Amino acid sequence: MHDRGGRPTDAPIDRSEHELADWELLTDAVVGTLGRNGLMNVDELRRGIESMPPDEYEHASYYERWLYAIETILGEKGVLAPGELDRRLGK
Amino acid sequence: MNDHDHEHPHAAITNGDEPAAAARARALEELLLEKGVIRREDVRAGIDWLVSRSPADGARLVARAWADPEFKARLLADARAAALELGLDPGPSPVVVAVENTDAVHHMVVCTLCSCYPRALLGPPPNWYKSLPYRSRAVSDPRGVLTEFGVELGDDVEVRVLDSTADIRYLVIPRRPAGSEGMSEAELASLVTRDSMIGVSAPQSA
Amino acid sequence: MTYRVGTRVRVADRPHEGHHRTPGYVKGKTGRVERMHASFTNPETRAYGANGLPAQRLYLVGFAQRDVWPDYRGDARDRIYADVFEHWLEEAE
Numbered sequence: 001m002h003d004r005g006g007r008p009t010d011a012p013i014d015r016s017e018h019e020l021a022d023w024e025l026l027t028d029a030v031v032g033t034l035g036r037n038g039l040m041n042v043d044e045l046r047r048g049i050e051s052m053p054p055d056e057y058e059h060a061s062y063y064e065r066w067l068y069a070i071e072t073i074l075g076e077k078g079v080l081a082p083g084e085l086d087r088r089l090g091k
Numbered sequence: 092m093n094d095h096d097h098e099h100p101h102a103a104i105t106n107g108d109e110p111a112a113a114a115r116a117r118a119l120e121e122l123l124l125e126k127g128v129i130r131r132e133d134v135r136a137g138i139d140w141l142v143s144r145s146p147a148d149g150a151r152l153v154a155r156a157w158a159d160p161e162f163k164a165r166l167l168a169d170a171r172a173a174a175l176e177l178g179l180d181p182g183p184s185p186v187v188v189a190v191e192n193t194d195a196v197h198h199m200v201v202c203t204l205c206s207c208y209p210r211a212l213l214g215p216p217p218n219w220y221k222s223l224p225y226r227s228r229a230v231s232d233p234r235g236v237l238t239e240f241g242v243e244l245g246d247d248v249e250v251r252v253l254d255s256t257a258d259i260r261y262l263v264i265p266r267r268p269a270g271s272e273g274m275s276e277a278e279l280a281s282l283v284t285r286d287s288m289i290g291v292s293a294p295q296s297a
Numbered sequence: 298m299t300y301r302v303g304t305r306v307r308v309a310d311r312p313h314e315g316h317h318r319t320p321g322y323v324k325g326k327t328g329r330v331e332r333m334h335a336s337f338t339n340p341e342t343r344a345y346g347a348n349g350l351p352a353q354r355l356y357l358v359g360f361a362q363r364d365v366w367p368d369y370r371g372d373a374r375d376r377i378y379a380d381v382f383e384h385w386l387e388e389a390e
Binding site for chain 2: 002003004005006007008009011012013014015016017018020021022023024025026027028029030032033034036037039046049058061062063064067070071074079080084085088089
Binding site: 259 | 319337375378379382
């Protein structure tokens with residue numbers, strides 16, 4: 001799914017510029033901080049992204065994939081309890 | 092492998108102007124702060140570092156390389172050391188390797204597996220670099236992609252695609268444009284675009 | 298086994314279920330060692346919480362585009378390069 005090289009596609013490359021939103025910068029910095037604190041390294045981040053269901057991977061934005069990976073990896077490690085983030089969001 | 096054991100949809104559901112992911116990111120930070128596994132000042136410092144990164148740093152390296160062949164040799168031999176020599180931050184561990192575009196060889200960079208990119212020297216990657224079509228086609232049809240980006244290469248130019256699959260980050264030294272003779276280093280740097288350092292555009296002097 | 302620059306190498310074409318950084322399109326392909334990088338922690342174990350040691354030597358391997366994509370449109374000299382860890386390489390005949 002993540003291994004895209006040479007995958008046939010007619011989709012155009014959207015070259016529009018995008019300034020990172022606050023939440024995207026935040027997500028990036030949280031990942032960096034977790035890495036420096038020894039809680040999640042970049043290889044775990046990538047594995048978490050790669051564990052996304054293919055359909056979600058295709059449709060998620062870049063930092064949505066990162067959020068999925070953080071939740072997955074920190075969930076495995078017991079830092080986040082199952083459903084904890086959803087409850088915080090009132091879901 | 093590791094199935095997610097909760098059931099919310101992760102798809103890009105938007106809520107007004109902001110995606111649902113924005114609230115999720117903020118709630119996640121809040122939880123991690125409460126748990127004491129991250130500190131707000133460290134997160135802030137991470138954001139500050141990221142927003143301070145820009146292609147201007149890479150452009151300084153390229154401009155110096157254009158102006159000074161000995162510096163170019165040092166940049167090609169050890170880009171990290173060359174960046175430090177100019178007082179630039181080459182970033183944490185991943186190793187930067189510079190490659191040179193010439194009349195005969197054109198390099199372009201992709202990360203087919205994710206989004207590896209010399210962020211310290213170029214800033215965060217553009218969206219198109221992270222996009223699925225670029226990641227798919229840059230390796231199998233680089234000349235087609237270059238045409239889309241407005242770069243037309245003759246058949247006498249060898250195209251080399253670099254897929255940054257591991258710990259190395261690649262920085263392209265584009266060709267110095269004709270008409271830039273006599274320019275100052277600052278003027279040269281202003282010609283060096285982000286995309287030219289990824290290898291999908293060519294600097295112009297006009 | 299260390300591979301010198303210029304050595305013809307084949308990328309192993311083996312199944313690997315877990316996280317790894319060898320792109321599918323070079324698996325089973327033969328190329329040439331263009332650079333010997335340093336050694337780096339192994340992402341295949343580090344992705345599961347291990348320390349990634351022993352570190353693995355990383356190589357820049359260049360392939361002829363036409364060897365990778367049979368219907369490649371472009372010059373015969375065009376090349377595709379990928380960074381491949383030593384344990385994915387074998388010497389080609």
